[in-house]
Amino acid sequence: MSIEQESTLQKLVNEVLEREGNGEDISMNANLGEIGLHSITFVKLVVQIETTFGIEFANEDLIMEKYETLRDLLNYVQQKLER
Amino acid sequence: MTLLKHSVKESTYRSYQYYAFPVSILVSHMEQNEGVEAWIHSNFIQACFDERLFDGGVPVPFAPYQFDYAFNPWLHTQRLSRELVGMLDLDILSFIVKSLTHGFCLYLNADEFFLPNRQFYQKQNYSHDVLIYGVDTEQERLFLMGYDDNSQYTTFEAGYDEFRQAYQSLDVIENHCNQIYLYRYQPEGSYTFQIHLVLDLIEDYLYSRNTSERLYMVAEPYDRTYGQNTIASVQRYLQLLMEGRIEFDIRIIHYLVEHKEAMLHRLRYLERKKYLDQSLGFADTYAEQVYGQALMYRNMIMKSAIDNNSKRVQSVIGSLDQMRQDEHELLVRMVTHARERAAKPLQEFN
Numbered sequence: 001m002s003i004e005q006e007s008t009l010q011k012l013v014n015e016v017l018e019r020e021g022n023g024e025d026i027s028m029n030a031n032l033g034e035i036g037l038h039s040i041t042f043v044k045l046v047v048q049i050e051t052t053f054g055i056e057f058a059n060e061d062l063i064m065e066k067y068e069t070l071r072d073l074l075n076y077v078q079q080k081l082e083r
Numbered sequence: 084m085t086l087l088k089h090s091v092k093e094s095t096y097r098s099y100q101y102y103a104f105p106v107s108i109l110v111s112h113m114e115q116n117e118g119v120e121a122w123i124h125s126n127f128i129q130a131c132f133d134e135r136l137f138d139g140g141v142p143v144p145f146a147p148y149q150f151d152y153a154f155n156p157w158l159h160t161q162r163l164s165r166e167l168v169g170m171l172d173l174d175i176l177s178f179i180v181k182s183l184t185h186g187f188c189l190y191l192n193a194d195e196f197f198l199p200n201r202q203f204y205q206k207q208n209y210s211h212d213v214l215i216y217g218v219d220t221e222q223e224r225l226f227l228m229g230y231d232d233n234s235q236y237t238t239f240e241a242g243y244d245e246f247r248q249a250y251q252s253l254d255v256i257e258n259h260c261n262q263i264y265l266y267r268y269q270p271e272g273s274y275t276f277q278i279h280l281v282l283d284l285i286e287d288y289l290y291s292r293n294t295s296e297r298l299y300m301v302a303e304p305y306d307r308t309y310g311q312n313t314i315a316s317v318q319r320y321l322q323l324l325m326e327g328r329i330e331f332d333i334r335i336i337h338y339l340v341e342h343k344e345a346m347l348h349r350l351r352y353l354e355r356k357k358y359l360d361q362s363l364g365f366a367d368t369y370a371e372q373v374y375g376q377a378l379m380y381r382n383m384i385m386k387s388a389i390d391n392n393s394k395r396v397q398s399v400i401g402s403l404d405q406m407r408q409d410e411h412e413l414l415v416r417m418v419t420h421a422r423e424r425a426a427k428p429l430q431e432f433n
Contacts, residue, residue: 038235040333043385050390059395062382063375 005053009074012048016041028071032064039064049073055080088217089188090268091228095345096127097236098338099143100229102152104190104214107228108268109157121276122155124349128284129294130342131307132316137323144320145313145335147342148294149305153190153264156272161187161265165253168263175250176243179225180218187265189215194252200231200239210258215246234333278358278425281349282418289414314339314407318400321384325396331388336381343374343410350417358421365417372409376402 006028014023017036026035037045042064046057055077067073092111097103106123113119129148136144143149153160168178182189192210195203203209216238217226223243231237241249287294291310295302308316317339323329350366353359359366380399387395 038233039382040234040385043382044389047386047389059379059383059398062386063378 005074005077008052009049009070009077012045012052013037013070016045016048026070028074029069031069032067032073035070037064049077053077053081084184085221086217086219087183088226089183089186091188091214091216091238093236095341095348096123096147098334098341099146100212100214100236102147103236104188104212104228105153105155105158105266107214108188108216108266109155112157112268112270116157116270116272118272118274119157120352122274124352125274125276125281125284126150126152127342127345128281128349129288129309130313130338131294131305131309132313133307134316136320137329144332145317145338147338149307153266156274157269159267159269163263163265165191165261165263176247179215179246180220182265183215183218186267188267190264190266191215191250191262192253192258192260193246193249194256195249197245197249197252198227198239198241199245202230202232202234204232208252208256210253210256210260212260276356278353278421281353282421282425285414285418289411289418311407311411314403318403321396321400325393325400333385333388336384340374340377340381343369343377346414347374353421358424359417360420360424363420365413365420369410369413372413373406376406376409380406 007022007024010023010026010028012023013026013035014021032042043062046062050056057076057080061076067076089108090111091107094103094106094110096106096110109119110123113123127147130145131148132145133141133143135141168175179189190212192212195201195209195211196205196207198204198213201211203211212229214228215225216228218224219226224240225243225246226238226240228238229236231239284294286292288310291308291312293304293307293309295304295307298304317335320329320335324331347366347369350359350369354361354366380402383395383399387393
């Protein structure tokens with residue numbers, strides 16, 4: 001698992017949530033809801049991830065409840081990148 | 084007194100604040116009061132769509148059956164107005180604090196320009212409804228509930244001066260909502276679940292009947308599209324959205340999901356109370372075929388609003404036919420099963 005990809009994802013979350021800093025304080029093991037994401041910001045994050053990593057989420061994978069933690073989301077991104 | 088907060092809780096029923104507020108008070112007492120859950124599942128069954136949306140816009144385009152949801156067994160409601168409070172020459176902050184002290188929450192409109200965490204804070208004047216559920220008299224802050232700047236239904240705070248400005252501003256900006264409603268929870272209220280009523284209302288939804296005709300003795304029926312026919316109205320809305328002929332309104336797709344989530348909770352309640360045989364899996368099937376699909380469609384539409392991919396909207400328009408059919412077949416089977424089961428003594432199932 002790339003540290004760089006982790007940092008990128010943390011940074012994107014930070015941007016979507018309009019927080020200060022670069023997102024280093026966001027735990028990869030924290031629940032997405034606890035981080036502050038909800039249905040709208042999650043979809044915004046998906047669009048940012050798609051643009052940044054050059055992947056496309058399947059429609060059925062657009063549901064936030066499918067990912068418990070940020071690490072689950074990163075795992076999904078990595079699976080897409082490996083295909 | 085320094086800190087006073089009345090009980091409120093976020094819930095599934097929140098697409099529009101006029102019913103989200105009274106329900107937020109009710110559901111905060113649901114664990115201690117079984118009747119609240121029975122009442123909730125006896126309501127929010129019918130859906131209605133106001134087709135005037137396509138002729139220029141309406142404040143409530145797609146929503147539950149239009150009814151004053153504060154009219155329930157647990158809320159003591161006082162219906163006042165800005166005009167009355169003005170006539171009595173009451174200082175609004177003193178009135179709010181006294182009302183809270185007497186056990187009431189307050190539902191009124193205020194100018195979002197002055198309310199932190201609201202969508203139009205320091206951006207533009209906008210009259211929007213808000214629930215006041217608490218106060219800190221030492222810090223001179225009010226505890227509020229409503230939609231925040233991320234379109235999330237949640238709690239937030241405002242200082243006395245901020246709220247006073249937000250209230251007074253409605254005298255000079257465009258405002259059509261002059262209500263000041265006071266809600267106080269009364270634990271002695273009661274409500275008994277009636278399975279046949281709920282099944283009748285589910286059939287109203289399935290066969291797109293005008294539920295307001297049941298109340299003709301009170302008022303003329305509402306001219307709306309009802310029940311499953313509202314899905315065709317949503318499809319028409321999405322088609323116009325895709326063609327750039329109507330504005331994006333998140334409430335329409337959010338309410339679609341809310342209706343399915345409410346039905347899913349209702350089915351789980353019916354299973355738990357043994358009105359349905361849980362082994363037949365009505366709730367699980369509904370979760371997969373209807374609620375899960377609606378959730379995906381909402382997120383697809385939101386994503387299209389961000390990345391302007393209209394193909395995704397077209398896909399949702401087509402898929403809604405299948406969701407409608409799946410929902411219809413499942414609920415028809417469920418109603419038949421529940422009626423057969425209700426005809427037998429309940430002890431057979433215990």
